[in-house]
Amino acid sequence: MKKFYIILLLSVGLSASASAQFEGLYQFTHSYFRSDPFLGQFSAFMQHLMKDQSITIKQTKLRTDSTLFSFSGIYENFNPFFFKPGKVQIMLRETPVQYSDSLPVADTILVYQLTAFAEISDKGKKDVQNEFEKIHRNYKRRFFDFNFSEFKDDNSKVIGAMHNYFVPMHGLAPVTVAWGIEDNTRQPVLMLTLRLKTTDNLPALPVPLYNP
Numbered sequence: 001m002k003k004f005y006i007i008l009l010l011s012v013g014l015s016a017s018a019s020a021q022f023e024g025l026y027q028f029t030h031s032y033f034r035s036d037p038f039l040g041q042f043s044a045f046m047q048h049l050m051k052d053q054s055i056t057i058k059q060t061k062l063r064t065d066s067t068l069f070s071f072s073g074i075y076e077n078f079n080p081f082f083f084k085p086g087k088v089q090i091m092l093r094e095t096p097v098q099y100s101d102s103l104p105v106a107d108t109i110l111v112y113q114l115t116a117f118a119e120i121s122d123k124g125k126k127d128v129q130n131e132f133e134k135i136h137r138n139y140k141r142r143f144f145d146f147n148f149s150e151f152k153d154d155n156s157k158v159i160g161a162m163h164n165y166f167v168p169m170h171g172l173a174p175v176t177v178a179w180g181i182e183d184n185t186r187q188p189v190l191m192l193t194l195r196l197k198t199t200d201n202l203p204a205l206p207v208p209l210y211n212p
Contacts, residue, residue, distance in 0.1 A: 022167055022168075023142070024139060024142025024143050024165075024167075025038075025143070025165075025167055025174060025175065026038050027139075027142060028139055028142070028165075028175060029194060031080060032080045032114060032192055033112070033114060033192075033194070034052065034054070034075070034078050034080075034090075035048045035049035035052060035090075037112065037194070037196060037203045038203050041201050041202060042198045042201050042202060042203050043201055045203070049071070049090070049092065050071060052073075054075055054076050054077060054078055055073035055074065055075055055076070055090060056073060056074050056075075056076055057073055057074045058071070058072070058073040059071070059072045059073065063094065068093065068094035068095070068096075068108065069092075069093065069094045070091070070092070070093035070094065071091065071092045071093070072089065072090065072091040072092075072093075073089070073090055073091075074087060074088065074089055074090075075088040075089075075090060079116075080114075081116055081131050081190070082130075082131060082134065083116075083118065083127035083128075083130070083131055085116035085117050085118055085127075085190075086117050086118065086119055087116075087117040088114065088115070088116050088117075089113075089114070089115045089117070090113070090114055090115075091111075091112070091113045091115070092110060092111070092112045092113075093110070093111055094108050094109070094110055094111075095108065095109055095110070095111045096108050097109055097172075097206070107197075107206060107207075109172075109195055109196065109197055109206045110195070110196050110197065110198070111193060111194075111195055112193070112194040112195075112196065113191060113192065113193050113194070114191070114192045115189055115190070115191045115192075116128070116131075116189065116190045116191075117187055117188075117189050118187065118188040118189065118190070119187075119188075120185070120186055120187050120188070124187070124188045125181070125188040127188070128179040128188045128189060128190040129179055131179075131190050132161065132163075132177060132178070132179040132190060135177050135192075136163055136177065139165065140163075140165075143165040143166060143167060143175070144166050144167050144168045145165075145166040146163050146164060146165045146166065147163070147164050147173075148161065148162070148163055149161065149162050149164075151180065159180060159181050160178065160179055160180030160181065161178065161179060161180075162176055162177065162178035162179075163176065163177050163178075164176050165177070167205065169208060169209045170205050170206070170207055170208055170209060171207040171208075171209055172195060172205075172206050172207040173195070174194060174195050174196065174205050174206075175192075175193065175194055175195075176191075176192075176193040176195075177190075177191070177192055177193075178190070178191045178193070179191070
């Protein structure tokens with residue numbers, strides 16, 4: 001009986017911990033995405049996003065037998081960041097994913113991205129770096145795990161970095177935060193990426209490690 005009680009306590013503790021890690025994901029999406037896919041039915045999210053009057057220069061490509069769905073636009077006045085970007089772009093697109101190099105394309109997921117374009121200057125670069133670091137300070141303990149990658153040019157100069165954030169029992173990071181310098185424009189950018197799927201008109205995360 002005592003042994004069972006200890007196991008039960010551990011289970012409750014693990015469950016509470018996992019719930020807290022998912023709460024970090026929901027806090028993240030609520031803080032940074034004007035149209036939040038985790039607030040309810042996925043169809044309501046899509047309607048809110050595609051009919052949002054604050055989004056201009058909308059481009060929509062519907063899914064066909066040969067193409068996948070994509071939507072993009074520019075926010076006129078929405079800015080969830082501490083610095084003032086020159087442009088904030090939102091994009092939602094279907095993307096094929098390959099979970100292993102030895103396997104064919106295994107799935108199609110939705111990639112939801114918010115990109116802030118800073119001014120082309122040292123200040124603009126510093127703005128996106130500072131925002132990148134601030135986001136990590138605020139959220140690194142709210143997710144189950146994270147990893148870090150840094151990108152350098154041929155002269156070993158750092159030109160970008162990213163954090164992938166994980167939740168329990170899922171093999172693909174649902175959130176990536178990255179900064180970098182665009183090759184063609186040399187413009188500093190900050191990019192927030194959310195990966196998700198839909199199940200019965202509800203949002204879901206791809207690659208569950210346990211799928212009954």
